[in-house]
Amino acid sequence: MQNTNLEKLKIDNPEFFEKLDRDLAEYAGSEEFATAVARACLLNNVDDNDTIEKIAYWSTWTLFGAIPEKSLIDLFEQKIKLDSATAFNIYEDIDDLVFSQIEEEIRPEEDYSKTDKMTNLTSPQGTRDKKLPKKDVYRENLE
Helix, strand or coil: CCCCCCCHHHHHHHHHHHCCCCCHHHCCCHHHHHHHHHHHHCCCCCCCCHHHHHHHHHHHHHHHCCCCCEEEHHHHHHHHHHCCCHHHHHHHHHHHHHHHHHCCCCCCCCCCCHHHHHHHHHHCCCCCCCCCCCCCCCCCCCC
8 A cells, every 4th residue: 555545544534543553554554565465466366456455455454453354355355346265365365464474562452443434334244254165176086
């Protein structure tokens, strides 16, 4: 996500950003974050810039603790229209490349008390416990 997009988020949600750790906000606007999200998308054959930007937008809110991590899969499916497997794989890659790399002390506690604007954007279904389809396994009958 470019710094201009982060600045727009700050303008639209000033009360949210007042409580946010400065290092975390800087990371969200960094080239490192943008590259990690783009890499996760490209690894899953998503190369449309508009789609990558939307994925970065939702990932940023998750990074800030405003949206539960597991609801990203639903958001990717509903808001960006990705298929289930692609949404799950992108989430997993972003989790590995971004969320798992953030130090616990700068990551906010997940309170999900978002602004009214964010509440309207998120899925009411919350966390998803749906199993992904298993890969096909072909076995020869050994006699």
